[in-house]
Each structure stands twice: as C-alpha cells, then as structure tokens.
Amino acid sequence: MTSDTNHERWLSDDEAAAWVNFIAVVELLPGVLDTQLQHDADLTHFEYFTLAMLSEAPEKTLRMTALAAATNSTLPRLSHVVSRLEGRGYISRLPCAADRRATNAKLTEQGWQKVVATAPGHVSTVIRNVIAPLDAADVADLARITGRMLATLDPDGKLRPRQGVAQKRPSEA
Template sequence: MTEPEWLSPEQLVAWTRLVAVVELLPGALDTQLQRDADLTHFEYFTLAMLSEAEHRSLRMTALASRTNATLPRLSHVVSRLERRGYVRRTPDVDDRRAINAQLTDEGWQKVLATAPGHVATVRRNVIDALDDRDTEDLRRIMAKVLERLDPEGRFGMTTGPM
C-alpha cells in the first residue's frame, strides 16, 4: 500500500477554512430566511431556480438537477410549497408522463419580497468581506472546483468569464 499524498500545511489551512465556510454558511442563510420569510434555504433556492426558468417552470427532473436534490426530496419540498400557494405541478405539454413545477404569481411575489434580505445576508457574510480582486479570485477558484464536482453542468453554472 502506498503512502497517501498528504496536504501541505498551506493546503491543510485552505482546506479546513473551506470546510468551516461550507459548514457555517448554510446555517447563516437558513437563519435569515426562516426568520424573515418563513422559508428554508432549500425552499428559497427551489423558488429562485423556478423564477429564473423560462415561463417560471421546469420539469421536476430538471429542477432536481439544478437544486442537487433527489426526486423524493424535491417532491416533498414542492408539496410544502404547493400547500403555501407558491408552486403548482402541471403535466408537461410535450410529455404527459413528465410533471412540471411552476412558480405561481404568489410564489413570484414571495421571491421578490425575500430576495433583498437574502442578498443582504450574502453580502454581509461573504461579499462585503472581499475586495474586487478577492471576488474575481473566488469566482475563478469556484469555477475550477465546479468543473470537477459538476462536469455535466447540472447546476447550470458557467465556468468561463462572466
């Protein structure tokens, strides 16, 4: 058995800081969204993905891919959002076997009302700590990591310059 290639001290610090951000940031986002909008971060992310889609509608399978959710988890969340009047499910007009999730007018209004507080939280916890060069570095670094984690582009993120 060969010896693993251990991280250098500098790499270890970078890695542990990334792990800390990955662990802490979702809680900060969830706390604000639940307090201000009575939504989890995943519920808001689901609504946001629908708000950006053509006709504010996506097949459930495409929405699951964009949110990195299993279909059962997404179905459960969409059911909760349906009960609140934010989303409706409809048969796909091109394939009656497929189901679409569509943002309702009430759901669109919820996204519009929730987005400013969410953006303020993102700014306070991440963006405002960075200068322009840091932001460019973060964009560039995350593109490289996403190329490895999401080579098929399921999240719909572009890796090139924006």
C-alpha cells in the same frame, strides 16, 4: 493505478489551512442563510433557492427533473420540498405538455410575490457574509476557484447553478 494510489499523500500545512477554512465556510454559511430566511420569510434556504430557480425560468416553469438539477438536488428531496411549497400556494404542479410522463413545477403569483419580498433580505445576507469581506480581486478569485472545483465535482455541468442567481432583482427577471 496512478502514482497517488501507490503512496499516501497528505495535505501540506497551507493545503490543510485552506481545507479547514473552506469546510468552516461550507458548514457555517448554510446556517446563516437558513436563519435569515426562516426569520424574515419562513423559508429554508433550499425552499427559497427552489422558488428563485423557478422565478428565473421561462414562464416560471421547469420540469421537476430540470428543477432538481438547477437546485443540485435529488428528485425525491425536491419532490418533498415542492409538496410543502405547493401546500403554501407558492408552486403548482402540472403535467408536462411535451411528455406525459413528466411533471412541471410552476411558480404561482403568490410564489412570485414571495420571491420579490424575500430577495432583498437574502441578497443583503449574502453580501454581508460572502461578498463584503472580499475585494474585487477576491470575488473574481472566488468565482474562478469555485468554478474549477465545480468542474471536478460536476464535469458534465449538469448540476451547476446558472449564473446570475441572487444577483438579479426579481423585478428584472
């Protein structure tokens, strides 16, 4: 047992203030992103993120397991969302040529057009709510701090989003 488990440790006032602010962001930001995407594109943030991950993949195709990792999702949750997106014509599922047991998800042309049309509004919302309130040093600190948190939460790096998500214009992908 470590010494931390032998006695109770509580958050300092500074730690508690940071924690409460962090939790407020974690709770409020998804609603802001979902509201904008629902209003402008009739997509949830998770649906858009799924399409965006496919838009950046080679040949706009990923194995479902790789797509689940890229979206920090479970396979059952992803499968449900992919079914909805498939029904709307944005994604198609096809057998994986390299492994018959696996299934690939592929962004359709209609899905690509949806990403291209949706990205500017989404990026504007991210800039307005996350980036604009910060200066350049804050942005670097945010990347450093969240990187350290992710290293603890995901020590093998299996679920970490790739760099560049929502930064590149779809036309650059």
